[in-house]
Amino acid sequence: MALIEVKDLSYTYPQAEQPAIKNINLEINQGEFILLTGPSGCGKTTFCRTLNGLIPKFYNGEMTGKVIVNGLDTADHSTMELAQHVGLIFQNPDNQIFALTVEKDIAFGLENLGKSKPEMYKEIDWAAEVTGIQELRHRATHELSGGQKQRLTIASVLAMHPKIIVMDEPTSFLDPVGAEHIFDVLNQLNQELGITIIIIEHRIDIAAKYVDRIIVFDRGEVRSDGSPEEILSNEDTRLLGVGIPRILTLAKRLKDEAIFDNNPLTVDHFYDKICTVIQPASNKNIKPPFDLDELSGEYHHKPLIEISDLYFDYPGNVTALQGVNLTIHDGDYVAIMGENGAGKTTLVKHFNGLLRPKSGNIRFMGEDIKDKSVAQLARKIGLVFQNPDDQLFEETVEKEISFALHNFGIKESLIEKRVNWALNLLDIGKYREKSPFALSGGERKRVALASVLAWDPDVLVLDEPTIGQDYGQKERLRHFLMQLRTQGKTVVIVTHDVEFVAESQPHIVLMADGNVVTEGSTKQIMTTTEALARCSVAQPEITRLFTRLADYGLPNDVVDVDEAYDLLNRKIREARK
Amino acid sequence: MSLLESLRFTRGDTVIHNLDPRVKFLMTLVFFSVSVMFMDIVPLLLVFVVQIPLVFLAKVTNEWFKSIKGAGFIASFIFVTNMISFYYFRSGALTWDLVEYSLALTMRFIVLVTSFSLFFITTSPDKLSLALEKARIPYEFNFAFITAIRFVPVLADEAQTIMDAQRSRGLELDKGNFLTRIKNYIPILLPLIINSIRRSLELAEAMESRAFGATENRTNLYELKMNNIDVMVLVVSVILLVLAVYAKLYLPPFPSLLGNGPVF
Numbered sequence: 001m002a003l004i005e006v007k008d009l010s011y012t013y014p015q016a017e018q019p020a021i022k023n024i025n026l027e028i029n030q031g032e033f034i035l036l037t038g039p040s041g042c043g044k045t046t047f048c049r050t051l052n053g054l055i056p057k058f059y060n061g062e063m064t065g066k067v068i069v070n071g072l073d074t075a076d077h078s079t080m081e082l083a084q085h086v087g088l089i090f091q092n093p094d095n096q097i098f099a100l101t102v103e104k105d106i107a108f109g110l111e112n113l114g115k116s117k118p119e120m121y122k123e124i125d126w127a128a129e130v131t132g133i134q135e136l137r138h139r140a141t142h143e144l145s146g147g148q149k150q151r152l153t154i155a156s157v158l159a160m161h162p163k164i165i166v167m168d169e170p171t172s173f174l175d176p177v178g179a180e181h182i183f184d185v186l187n188q189l190n191q192e193l194g195i196t197i198i199i200i201e202h203r204i205d206i207a208a209k210y211v212d213r214i215i216v217f218d219r220g221e222v223r224s225d226g227s228p229e230e231i232l233s234n235e236d237t238r239l240l241g242v243g244i245p246r247i248l249t250l251a252k253r254l255k256d257e258a259i260f261d262n263n264p265l266t267v268d269h270f271y272d273k274i275c276t277v278i279q280p281a282s283n284k285n286i287k288p289p290f291d292l293d294e295l296s297g298e299y300h301h302k303p304l305i306e307i308s309d310l311y312f313d314y315p316g317n318v319t320a321l322q323g324v325n326l327t328i329h330d331g332d333y334v335a336i337m338g339e340n341g342a343g344k345t346t347l348v349k350h351f352n353g354l355l356r357p358k359s360g361n362i363r364f365m366g367e368d369i370k371d372k373s374v375a376q377l378a379r380k381i382g383l384v385f386q387n388p389d390d391q392l393f394e395e396t397v398e399k400e401i402s403f404a405l406h407n408f409g410i411k412e413s414l415i416e417k418r419v420n421w422a423l424n425l426l427d428i429g430k431y432r433e434k435s436p437f438a439l440s441g442g443e444r445k446r447v448a449l450a451s452v453l454a455w456d457p458d459v460l461v462l463d464e465p466t467i468g469q470d471y472g473q474k475e476r477l478r479h480f481l482m483q484l485r486t487q488g489k490t491v492v493i494v495t496h497d498v499e500f501v502a503e504s505q506p507h508i509v510l511m512a513d514g515n516v517v518t519e520g521s522t523k524q525i526m527t528t529t530e531a532l533a534r535c536s537v538a539q540p541e542i543t544r545l546f547t548r549l550a551d552y553g554l555p556n557d558v559v560d561v562d563e564a565y566d567l568l569n570r571k572i573r574e575a576r577k
Numbered sequence: 578m579s580l581l582e583s584l585r586f587t588r589g590d591t592v593i594h595n596l597d598p599r600v601k602f603l604m605t606l607v608f609f610s611v612s613v614m615f616m617d618i619v620p621l622l623l624v625f626v627v628q629i630p631l632v633f634l635a636k637v638t639n640e641w642f643k644s645i646k647g648a649g650f651i652a653s654f655i656f657v658t659n660m661i662s663f664y665y666f667r668s669g670a671l672t673w674d675l676v677e678y679s680l681a682l683t684m685r686f687i688v689l690v691t692s693f694s695l696f697f698i699t700t701s702p703d704k705l706s707l708a709l710e711k712a713r714i715p716y717e718f719n720f721a722f723i724t725a726i727r728f729v730p731v732l733a734d735e736a737q738t739i740m741d742a743q744r745s746r747g748l749e750l751d752k753g754n755f756l757t758r759i760k761n762y763i764p765i766l767l768p769l770i771i772n773s774i775r776r777s778l779e780l781a782e783a784m785e786s787r788a789f790g791a792t793e794n795r796t797n798l799y800e801l802k803m804n805n806i807d808v809m810v811l812v813v814s815v816i817l818l819v820l821a822v823y824a825k826l827y828l829p830p831f832p833s834l835l836g837n838g839p840v841f
Contacts (some may be wrong), residue, residue: 407749
């Protein structure tokens with residue numbers, strides 16, 4: 001019998017008109033590592049909640065069909081009982097850490113089950129060991145980094161010895177290196193302990209190489225179910241807006257050349273195959289006779305934001321910035337990258353005066369901003385924060401967007417115009433009279449963006465705009481940013497999303513330990529492996545491939561699929577001649 | 578605010594940190610009652626002299642000093658108002674006994690702040706909760722207490738982010754008259770409240786998923802056990818209290834330090 005059996009499952013949230021999931025039939029076996037994916041709002045999270053009985057017991061609502069987990073019908077058993085079979089881990093680690101120290105938090109579930117002290121210490125030792133947080137045992141939970149918190153939540157669930165661990169977007173708050181680390185831990189649990197793992201994740205490029213089965217949800221139903229190779233190379237999956245790993249996209253475009261019998265998901269796999277077709281070149285890494293980029297240089301307009309020797313400490317002498325020098329020019333598109341805690345957000349909060357330097361100075365349009373208020377600066381420099389829920393508060397979307405315009409004292413007649421403009425620009429006109437709280441996450445994010453764009457700032461700064469967004473939403477954002485640039489806006493994004501960067505090719509500023517490590521065009525930066533490693537930024541998949549192909553007479557600074565396709569296609573044809 | 582902040586627990590591994598929280602609380606109560614019993618400067622100074630080595634023993638001098646600094650304003654306020662009121666009540670004669678009396682009251686305040694800051698700085702909320710548990714307070718209250726403490730830094734961060742986000746949208750908090758200023762805080766309070774409601778739902782879900790309430794006989798990873806040092810501190814505290822009561826009731830009043838001559 002399968003470990004999890006789902007039969008004809010449908011569920012409607014209380015007061016909802018439509019079912020969140022319907023007619024789901026699935027069997028999941030012991031030891032599987034499963035990725036659940038699909039566009040935002042497709043019912044993935046709802047499905048996970050049925051696995052330990054939170055649905056229907058905690059949420060009420062109407063459930064039909066059966067879910068049988070490890071032989072227990074979830075309708076007949078309480079969540080606290082099922083918790084010992086299924087460990088459910090939610091998106092935000094902060095909301096599931098209950099204790100003040102690491103060790104005590106791991107014990108929380110065991111205490112609830114009434115385990116004895118020696119038993120608890122045994123389990124804590126084991127769970128901390130497996131997740132690699134042994135040395136953090138006595139630390140205070142609020143001092144942990146995002147990755148450490150996420151590992152703690154795994155350890156806390158693991159201590160109860162579940163057969164199944166279910167995680168809802170475990171890596172959305174982490175940098176790529178931290179995310180890789182979480183997947184390594186999960187992989188180990190799966191391989192060595194045989195624990196069945198089910199994860200929801202938008203970062204398919206990271207997840208694809210670990211999982212052995214992908215289930216795609218769409219509008220509450222299972223759309224497809226199969227091996228990663230099969231699902232990801234299916235055209236239907238791409239059209240749904242699931243992010244296909246770039247390396248696979250490239251392989252599929254080269255399909256006509258009949259190199260790949262099965263679809264490569266990893267750079268290694270792709271490399272092995274392509275090497276059987278193309279030949280190493282004697283003249284390594286030939287550059288074109290003249291480099292267009294170098295000839296034209298990066299054309300710069302006049303400097304807009306000039307930062308020199310910026311130092312900043314948070315209260316309690318926590319050093320955050322240590323002598324940052326950076327110039328952003330009018331019309332630039334800049335991405336600030338680096339690991340969590342490198343000082344990226346701290347830096348952009350200086351742009352509009354939210355934070356004031358300990359020493360050093362900042363000029364905007366040639367003027368020192370020391371004596372300008374946040375409101376004065378914000379009028380010119382719009383900052384959009386990561387989480388829209390940290391700023392939405394009005395009754396309707398329309399009021400939300402006009403809030404800032406009233407603050408800036410813009411004329412009533414003009415406000416009307418600006419609001420309409422912003423609503424149209426982000427395609428949220430139909431929600432004008434709706435409460436922002438009734439919208440989905442992606443829509444709320446767009447409202448937050450519109451509420452800043454409405455006053456037409458010269459510079460737009462976006463903090464982690466792609467977090468928690470599915471592939472389709474990211475694509476829309478990318479097009480939107482391009483559109484803003486053609487209007488002459490200066491755009492700065494703070495991001496971890498290497499693939500997003502590879503496709504939109506901004507000027508990159510790499511930060512580590514409160515300082516700028518290096519800056520340059522996407523192509524330049526993505527080939528400087530040392531600096532990237534120092535800043536915990538991974539190379540895009542395509543660049544990783546071309547770094548390895550250096551011996552084949554191909555340039556190594558390739559970042560996007562189109563260019564990669566052209567180069568490889570030409571190379572293959574040459575080889576076949 | 579800085580006074581409250583300086584009362585935050587600071588981890589350490591000293592005799593004072595490791596005292597049983599119940600014993601430490603009793604010690605604090607003894608300091609409290611002794612300083613309330615006397616209005617003379619000598620016994621208050623004596624208590625202070627006993628407290629100082631404890632602060633050093635706990636290696637929390639910096640934190641303690643911060644709390645004293647935070648209390649500085651109130652302390653000077655006590656001194657000044659006492660001086661002024663007595664000066665006028667006593668028809669304008671400024672004498673040394675008056676200064677001494679005001680100093681004693683100020684000293685009393687500092688002794689009280691020291692005893693409580695020493696307790697809170699060196700007692701982890703976990704231990705406090707254990708003490709509550711021993712006092713047969715239902716676990717739900719205990720859990721609420723720990724959760725409140727756990728989420729103070731989280732909510733503080735969130736409030737800061739919301740404030741930053743709204744200021745970036747041109748909100749000026751300190752603009753306008755009193756009423757407008759209160760209204761200015763609505764865009765900050767609303768998201769904070771809504772996020773907290775959302776958070777509480779998520780917390781409840783996570784609690785269920787960790788078998789909260791599965792058994793009546795919930796166990797605890799940590800336990801309170803009194804050791805020899807605890808017993809010793811307990812005995813010494815009680816002896817001190819008895820001595821203080823005896824001194825108050827049967828001994829002649831403490832001598833004055835500054836006499837009662839005129840200041841000028």
